[in-house]
Amino acid sequence: MLNVEKLNQYYGSSHTLRGVSLSLEKGQCLALLGRNGVGKTTLLKCLMGVLPVASGKVNLAGRDITRLKPHERAALGIAYVPQGREIFARLTVEENLRMGMAIKSGRQASTIRSEVYELFPVLKEMLHRRGGDLSGGQQQQLAIARALLADPKLIILDEPTEGIQPSIIKDIGNVIRLLRHRGDIAILLCEQYFDFAHALADQFMVLSRGEVVASGAQAEMNSENVKRHLAV
Structure with a gap:
């Protein structure tokens, strides 16, 4: 599904x-680890x-x-849930969810799928509340639900547990596990x-100073080599 080859990037x-x-296949979860x-x-x-x-190359489902541009990648099936959630604070929960279907047209963009409310029941209860009035954990659920409404082939989650209460971390973990097991x-x-990350990933990759210093199957994540690059 996703194949990245020798990517280089510079900031100044x-x-x-x-x-x-x-490399990441459909039905897999890759954990990207590393210090701040x-x-x-x-x-x-x-x-x-x-x-x-x-330099380098990014391929999605065999296409370079x-x-x-970001909106072109979204139309091809990449959904991104950024760090900090970035929901629309002044829009209602329902309006935020409909923004996730902006890449669709006609009838496809008219109905919010019931599956979203099954995954995140709290959102159905708060449809008419403004996004900015939700708790941090509820906003994270809203951001993930909004991304899923685009029917992505690949979903990218950046620090989904940051600043979230433990009960909602558990709920988000259950949703990720369900999506992985669904296999699509x-x-x-x-x-x-x-x-x-260890509980959800099929494989992992550790970054340090912009390069991959360790990678492998989930069973290898507990190695001293991995922990050395994560310790503060």
Whole structure:
């Protein structure tokens, strides 16, 4: 589904991504790990087209999307839930959800699927409340639901547990697990909460100073080599 080859990116004179490669199949969850400031969010923004790349290639479902704009990538099936959620605070929950269907046309964009309310029941109860009035955890659920309404082939989640109460972290984990088991979507999970990532991932990748320093199957995540790059 997603194949990234030797991605390089610069911010001024800083070499922020150094030959990063990864592969992610439909039905898999890849955990992207690393301390703050090592390039994780930069990589995600490059995959979404928010930041340009200096060299390398990004392929989605066999198509080269390296030079496409963010809205073009969204139309091809990438959904991005950014760090900090970035919901529309002055719009209602329902209006926020409808924004997730903006890439669709006609009848497809007219109805919010009931599946969203099954995954996140609290949203149905708060349809007419403004997004800014929701708690941080509820806003995160709203951001994920909005992304899912685009029917993505790949969903990118940037720090979905940041600043979220434990009960909602558990709910979000259950949704990610359900999506993975459903098998029709690839999940790229950028996360600092090791136990959360370990419980959900099929494979992992650790970044340090913009390059991949460890990667492998979920069973290898507990190795001392991985923990050394995550310890503060």
